[in-house]
Amino acid sequence: MNLAEAIIKKNVEKHAIKSAIGFKKKDAGWKELSWQKFSEVVSKTANALLNAGIQENDKVAIYAENSSEWMIFDLAALSIGAVTVPIYSTNNAEQAEYIINDSGTKIILVGDQAQYDASLEILKKEENNLETIIISKKAVWIKKEFSSFYLEDFIAKSSVKLEFCKKEYDDIATLIYTSGTTGTPKGVMLTHGNFIKAFDAHFEFFKFKNFEEELSLAFLPLTHVFERSWSLLCLYGGARVYFLEDPKNIAKALEEVKPTMMCVVPRFFQKVYAGVLEKAEEGSSVKKKIFDWAVEVGKQVSELKRKEQSVPFGLMMKHSVADALVFNKVKEKMGGRLWFMPCGGASVSPDVTQLFEAMGLHITVGYGLTETTATLTAFPLTHFEHGTCGLPLPSVEIRIGENDEIQAKGDGIMKGYYNKPEETQKVFTEDGWFKTGDAGKFDEKGNLIITDRIKDLMKTSNGKYIAPQQIENVLTNNNFINQIVLIAEGRQFVSALIVPNFEFLQDFLKKNNITFTNWEEIVKNEKVNDFYKEKLKELQNHLSDFEKVKKFTLMPSDFDINTGEITPTLKVKRNVVLKKYADLIEKMY
Structure with a gap:
């Protein structure tokens, strides 16, 4: 079954006039396309690709921010049996060229001027397959003599009638290049069947009611497997999906769109969590007591609901008061309707999940x-366990292998790495289990607990093993720490590079009458460093002595995507950071 056909055909037949997608153009409000209209635009784009010479199994890249055009182009490529190759909008020209060359991409959709300019330079080179650039925005200045077309013009004369290309479950649908916290990016081959069977497993697992009435806001990059899979799943189930181009506008978009569902990375929740606690701490003693009381009531109610037990009338009434006084203010800022938020990419501490549940x-x-x-x-x-990653989905098998490595089998496991048979062989055991590279264990109820990335485990010179992600996660839950990288491998103690949360730090500086001209000056300030020493002492009191950060260096700016220090999904590229700041690190020892 063709993935695009599985999404579009049944939904057009069931509810042609119901809204499928939403989007916002510059200086205009949110607009929607019905399933019928959405289907027609996908068909026109698919036929335009065919007219441009794209054949089954040809590679079609998307190098753009989230948008309705992103999803339309993706489904159009899949409809004709082509293979979609997403490229992060934040990737530089060199990174984009590697993916285009490695995949053999023939045609590319770009979003803005920088992406067009980078793609044009690649197209001008003879050694790659790139033939045509399609541009989603008319604001981009293009050179038409170099086979460049605005999407609107590209599809203008195409037919709305389309015959979906027949695909088997094992046929490749997409190549997703791993952002690569280490090494060269590899093209992960995911099939039509990987997606469709994974979607069916989700619906069997969650048993959603009235899923067609849900509304999801896509603000994480569609290039990443998490947002793309979730958005496609929502469309597969007939729910609406709104696309947010600039994630910096998430706060405003939440209030405007009022989504019911949204996939999120842990950092989002950590920021909200830190903000809620900071607000409570800043309030009067009466307000602080009300907040603490509300959280306690919320936790009692959420625990009963988690266990599917009835909530006593008196407690329910208290919860209504807690909602009115405290919780609704937070929920309204998130649109007021959110109830289902898939979260992945890194671990989430139980403190965070329990507060949100409350x-x-x-x-x-x-x-x-x-x-x-x-x-x-x-x-x-229901019956989930805080501090775990939950239970395996239907059709997923998990075992714990050598070195506590999590190994998996199931319908969602990739076909392999594109053009890299040796790399593919390395990540599968002889009996066919995929090796995740993560260490973990099961609790007594069968929930998976991630203990760390095997490659990230550090051994101090004293022979003690440090799991950095767990410690980093605890420390970044605090509102004064934005990013942190632990150092311990082969060292006598743990040290850290810390990026302060400059927004919160600014308030601290005002309260303490500390004037400054730049952040370079502030991160060297003795009072500021003493403040962070105390903060670390407080946050690490539950850790073993060998796990505690003994020395640290405050960084004057965030680790950045453009400099290669973090991936587009905000994971720190540890090797890059350790190499780049080697001199700073050595000074701590």
Whole structure:
């Protein structure tokens, strides 16, 4: 079954006039396309690709921010049996060229001027397959003599009638290049069947009611397997999906769109969590007591609901008061209707999930990789266990292998790495299990617990093993720490590079009458460093002595995507950071 056909055909037949997607153009409000109109635009784009010479199994790249055009182009390529190759909008020209060359991409959709300019330079070179550039925005200045077309013009004369290309479950649908915290990016081959069977497993696992009435806001990059899989799943199930181009506008978009569902990375929740606690701490003693009381009531109610037990009338009345006084203010800022939020990409501490649960906002913690079509395990709607990654989805098998490595089998496991048979062989055991590279264990109820990335485990010179992600996660839950990288491998103690949360730090500086001209000056300030020493002492009191950060260096700016220090999904590229700041690190020892 063709993935695009599985999404479009049944929904057009069931509810042609119902809204399928939403989008916002510059200086205009949110607009929607019905399933009928959405289907017609996908068909026109698919036929335009055929007219441009794109054949079955040809590679079609998308190098753009989230948009309705992104999804339309993706489904159009899949409809005719082509293979979609997403490229992060933040990738530089060199990174984009590697993916275009490695995949053999023939045609590319770009979003803005920088992406067009980078693609044009690649097209001018003779050694690659790139033939045509399609541009989604008319604001981009193009050179038509170099086979460049605005999307609107490209599809203008195409037919709205389309015959979907017949595909088998094992046929490749997409190549998703791993953002690569280490090494060269590899093209993960995911098939039509990987997606369709993974979607069916999700619906069997969660048993959603009235899913067609849901509305999801896509603000994480569609290039990443998490947002793309989730958005396609929503469309597959007949729900609406709104696309947010600039994630910096998420706060405003939440209030405007009022989504019911949204997939999120842990950093989003950590920021909200830190903000809520900071607000409570800043209030009067009476307000602080009300907040603490509301959270306690919320936790009692959420625990009963988690166990599917009835909530006593008196407690329910208290919860209504807690909602009115505290929780609704937070929920309204998130649109007021959110109830289902898949969360992956890194671990989420139980403190965070318990507070959100107390407020009536369910974080569906999950675990998966690009190579597994995202989800392997997830929190069920009830009987989940905080501090875990939930239970395996139907059709997913998980075992714990050598060195506590999590290994998986199932319908979502990739076909392999494109053009890299040796790399593919390395990540599969002889009996066919995919090796995730993550260490983990099961609790007594069968929930998966991630202990760390095997490659990231550090051994101090004293022979002690440090799992950095767990410690980093605890420390970044605090509102004064934005990013942190632990150093311990072969060292006598743990040190860290810390990026302060400059927004919160600014308030601290005002309260303490500390004037400054730039952040370089502030990160060297003695009072500021003393403040962070105390903060670390407080945050690490539950850790073993050998796990505690003994020395640290405050960084004057965030680790950045453009400099290669973090991936587009905000994971720190540890090797890059350690190499780039080697001199700073050595000074701590």
